[in-house]
Amino acid sequence: MSAIQDLILTTIDAHGAIEDTAALRINGQPVDQLQVIGVLNSLTAREVVSFTILDAEYWLLSEEGNKVVEHGSPEVMVFNAIPEGEDGISIPELQKLVGESYKFGQGAAFKNKWIKKSAAGFARATDSVVDSTRNELIAIRDGKVLAEKIMTDYKKKKLIDKKKTSSYNVVKGPKFTTTLAKEETDISQEMILSGEWKTAQFKKYNFAPGVTGVVPRGGYLHPLMKVREEFRQIFLELGFTEMPTNKFVDSSFWNFDALFQPQQHPARDAHDTFFLKDPATDRKYPRDYLERVKKVHSEGGYGSIGYVMDWKEEEAEKLLLRTHTTAISSNMLYQLAQEKEFRPVKYFSIDRVFRNETTDATHLAEFHQLEGVVADRGLTLGDLIGTLHSFFQKLGIPKIKFKPAFNPYTEPSMEIFSWHDGLGKWVEIGNSGMFRPEMLRPMGLPEDVSVIAWGLGVERPTMIKYGYDDIRELLGHKVNIDMVQKNPICRLDKKMGREL
């Protein structure tokens, strides 16, 4: 409860009413009446008190009036500046002594017969004077109201100003109490969980005409969409073309087999991958390409011995929710290989992928991946490292390092780590490598063409940027709207409306 509300309620309790709130004091200081009316309005709405407005006027010294109190009135200043005796003082000297007030003070002092002309200029015409203006202004400052004529005269001379105030007369309302329960505005999750809502008192809705509520905020971009757009801009600036990412469902063929991922690989287990029940299979892949993929898996080729195991189309035709965006890359590279003449490409994609994970604060069964693919003649691991450096530089991650890793479809492979200032350690942010000939040659890409590629999750940088510590909040309905508003998106494009 506010100190003012407390004071109002206890005063009424002790005296039955408050005659004039102007008399209220906290620590000896008068209480701000603007705060008083705020409290009174809310207490009145709850019928705890009712009040009437007391309008009052009071006088205040102007800046000029305060100067008179401090230095004396101009005519007294002029009188005091003239030395005793008949000779008096020269006008320029007197002007210099009195300063600004001279012009006004000299006339008044002369009119009052306090000073007279002398040989030098002016001499005193009386022994002493009384500064009644100053005395009266002091009285006004201390709250006295003098005769109307005097007041209007000083007002005309701009020595005093009239001010208006409001204070209040307060009496008990029908529901008067000194122990006022806190009123809740909204029911919260915590109140529901604790059961507090059962006894809590809620503020009444105010349907009074002309009362407007808070305009609900809405229409903001999801943090993931913002980060996705930032990534997209970086790729576009680097001259990359976006791959179409419009299907979540693909066959195991494009998601695994085309990438030379062995059919016995644990990732192809239902524990890790979501397979479809109905339809469960699809054979939308070229037969001749399928034959070449089958061959490289089971028998090898292009300098590889393959996996020396049976390869079954029944595994390849299984439909699944794509487990990585590399399924899109394999499709696009195959299409590129079918063009009459090879042309270098730089592709990227940013989209959702799915894995059969137990969800917790850092894992979800669906998340977003960002992928880059560059195909050209004569690319080396140095190109991959250099491209990643410039890419992460643009992303605002200047410190990266690589660690040798293994992927069925890349050789060499490198995990990408970035230095995390907040955590004070290196964190894994992605994976990369050079696609293997066992993947590229069956597609029909020329022997001297190499493809470098990398992929990273979108959620982790988004969580860091927008202050989430639970990934489930990011993809659930509990959007941290304040964080979203603090980070307005720079650009919007039509494509962004597609998802989420």
Ligand SMILES: N[C@@H](Cc1ccccc1)C(=O)O
């Ligand atoms: N597909 C890999 C990332 C990757 C992409 C391209 C090349 C190498 C690795 C993953 O899901 O982690």
